[in-house]
Amino acid sequence: MATRHQVRQCVVSLLYAKEMGSEMEHFSDEFLEEKKIRNDQKSFTISLYNGILENLSSIDEQLDNYLGKWKIGEIGSVERQILRLGAYEMRYSDIDSAIAINEAVILANELASESSIKLINGVLDAIAKDKK
Template sequence: MATRHQVRQSVISLLYAFELNSQNNVFVDEILDEKKIRNEQKKFTLNLYHGILDNLNNIDETLNSFLNDNQITALGHIERAILRLGAYELLFTDTPSAIVINEAIELAKELANDNSPKFINGVLDALIKAKK
């Protein structure tokens, strides 16, 4: 059974694939099968993924307000996906903010460049503070 961390890795993969080929959703089942995401974890993964896509404009507008001179579209695909997942969980789920931040940092350490964990932490931390 996949862990929640593996589920979040899968969501990042789905978001990345979506950006590269948004016309074709065939990749969804392929990615989930490859990562052995099944049953309840598959449901959780798809809820996160579709929740992000359904709220993408709102998430991006919110993130843009914390990116100073940048826009979310100027970031790398992986950093953008991690920030979108983190922002979605902070804004639309009951997941504790400490878990969201920790997961985002771990995903950045695993998947992005060396500067990304600190950057992602800063953006999501600012979002948490503004939300209070």
């Protein structure tokens, strides 16, 4: 059975693939099966993925407010997807902000550069502080 962390890795990968132009109708099912994301974890993955897409403009607008001199479209695609996932979980789910930030930092450590880790942590931490 897949862990929640593996689910989040898949969500970032699916968002990345969509942004890169992959045909998602068949790709997502095949990808999740390949990663052994099934049953409840598959439902959780699809829920996160669809929730981010449904709220994308709102999420990106919020992230733009915290990125300082950058805009969401100006940072790397992997970093963008990790930020979107973290912001979505903090704003639209009942996941504790500390968990969302920690998961995003771990994902950045696995998938992005050292400087990206600091950026992702800083942006999501600022969002969490304003949320209180």
